[in-house]
Amino acid sequence: MYKIMVIEDDKKLQELIKNHxxxxxxxxxxxxxFSQIKKEFINHSPHLVLMDINLPYYDGFYWCRDIRTVSKVPIIFISARGSDMDQVMAIENGGDDYITKPFSYDLLIVKIKGVIRRVYGEYSENNHNEVYEVDGLYMHVHQNIIEYSGRKTELSSKEFLLLYSLLKSVNQIVSREELLEILWNDIDFVDDNTLSVNITRLRKRLEEIGIDDAIETKRGQGYKMVSNWSR
Known part of the structure; x- marks a missing residue:
C-alpha cells in the first residue's frame, strides 16, 4: 500500500482529499x-506528497526545496494559483506535477497513479527512504552525508556504516566484534586498530557539525552513542 502525505492547511479540503x-x-x-514539515515528512516516510502552495510559515515552494535535500519522493502541487509562472516555479523548485484548484478527484487519482507507476514501477529505483534521523541528526543514506542544525559533513563509507550501526542502538553498547563484522569486506583488512581509527575520525566528523562527546568507549565491551546532543 502506498502512503501519501497531504500538506494542506484547509481542514475541510484536507479531510476530503484524505477520505477520497x-x-x-x-x-x-x-x-x-506546518513549521516542521520536513521533520514530519521524514518521520512518516511517504511514497508521494500532495503539497499546497499557500501554507503557514513558509510556502510550498520552500518546503518542496527542503524535502528535496533529503529525498526524491514525487511531489504533486495542488493550488488555487493557476498561472503559468506558478506552475513553472513548482517544477523548478522540485515538483513533479501540478493540479489547479478546484479539481476533480478523478483527475487527482489519475495523476497520482501516473506518478506512482513512473517512480515505483517495475523498471524504477525505489529509493524513497533515503534519510535516517535520530533527535535531529540526519543521515543522508545515499550520499554518506550527515546533517545537524543546518551543518553538514561527508563521511567515508566506513565512518557512515559505524555511525548508522551506533544510531540504530542509540544509548546501548554495541560490541567491538559486531562493529568489526560490519566493517569487514573481501578487500580491506580490518582489525581493532582499523576500528579505533575510524571511531576517532567519526568523532571528529560529528564535532564538525556541533555534536561533541556523543560516542563513549566502554572498555572491554565496545562503544555507545549517547543521544545528548539535542539537549
Whole structure:
C-alpha cells in the first residue's frame, strides 16, 4: 500500500482529499505542525506528497526545496494559483506535477497513479527512504552525508556504516566484534586498530557539525552513542 502525505492547511479540503485517497486504497498521513514539515515528512516516510502552495510559515515552494535535500519522493502541487509562472516555479523548485484548484478527484487519482507507476514501477529505483534521523541528526543514506542544525559533513563509507550501526542502538553498547563484522569486506583488512581509527575520525566528523562527546568507549565491551546532543 502506498502512503501519501497531504500538506494542506484547509481542514475541510484536507479531510476530503484524505477520505477520497483512502477510498482508493491509499494510506494517508496529514501534516499537523506546518513549521516542521520536513521533520514530519521524514518521520512518516511517504511514497508521494500532495503539497499546497499557500501554507503557514513558509510556502510550498520552500518546503518542496527542503524535502528535496533529503529525498526524491514525487511531489504533486495542488493550488488555487493557476498561472503559468506558478506552475513553472513548482517544477523548478522540485515538483513533479501540478493540479489547479478546484479539481476533480478523478483527475487527482489519475495523476497520482501516473506518478506512482513512473517512480515505483517495475523498471524504477525505489529509493524513497533515503534519510535516517535520530533527535535531529540526519543521515543522508545515499550520499554518506550527515546533517545537524543546518551543518553538514561527508563521511567515508566506513565512518557512515559505524555511525548508522551506533544510531540504530542509540544509548546501548554495541560490541567491538559486531562493529568489526560490519566493517569487514573481501578487500580491506580490518582489525581493532582499523576500528579505533575510524571511531576517532567519526568523532571528529560529528564535532564538525556541533555534536561533541556523543560516542563513549566502554572498555572491554565496545562503544555507545549517547543521544545528548539535542539537549
Amino acid at each position: 485517497l483512502e477510498k482508493y486504497g491509499y494510506e494517508t498521513c496529514i501534516v499537523e505542525d
